[in-house]
Amino acid sequence: MSLLERLNNDMKQAMRNKEKDKLSVIRMIKASLQNEAIKLGNNELSEEEEVTILSRESKQRKDSLHEFDKAGRQDLVEKVRAELAIVELYMPEQLSDDELSEIVKETISEIGANSKADMGKVMAAIMPKVKGKADGSLVNKLVQQHLS
Template identity: 50%
Template sequence: MQPVNANERGAELVTLIERLTDDMKAAMKNKDKNRLTVIRMVRSSIKNKEIELKRPLTEDEALSVVAKEYKQHQDSLAEFVQANRDDLAEKARSEMAILKDYLPEPLTEEEVRRMVQEVIAQTGATSRADMKKVMTRLMPQVKGRADGKTVNRLVQESLQ
């Protein structure tokens, strides 16, 4: 079962939250318990964030919630593998595959490296002392599409 494509509703753009709702209904119809559980978890996290902020989330904020869930699953997966819990590791992998459907296409390391060089040129950064200036400009551009640790490493390598 594929998630709802943004173009399936015609010309209007489907928000992440609408997509999650549509996919949840489809998962119920198809009796896909794993997908249904993951979607409910994400919707619950989004709802909790809305309650915390006392307002509806923007598309970027909702995407951040999904990215955070994905990152937590990555961390859990590493712990499960280290503890030789193959059953839990496999469950985490399958849930990560579902979460990945809701994240934008990740940037390659080469794309991030190119963006790092562009930001360094724009900011005039020359040393590690300028790292904060570069990271502040770069992170909004790669948010949800590149791992912060990778971005940090590439910036450090470029500012040596």
């Protein structure tokens, strides 16, 4: 089942169950997918493009969560946390810390990196491998640890 079909089914179910918050988030995701398809001039997006859009939606909510938390807006923090949980339902399964650490080690040895000066090369090689499956800031932290 494609992501769009899954979103449509979940949207119908949310309407039946009168889950306004879930319905709102699903509609936002669908709108983002459709806007990207129009922008690219495609009728359908590839799975990789869908993951990119979902990652963007997730990152936006994480950034908002951080800002609202910093501002002490608990009402908005809870709302954004609920939205983030719904977005993450459609994301690919996230890599565990051990799996991610192993990928970082392998990539560092493939490239032959041995100092923090090689950080950009390592990140450029890793990110396509873990796209949508790991948070970029976590990857960055692990690469720094392994290069120091």
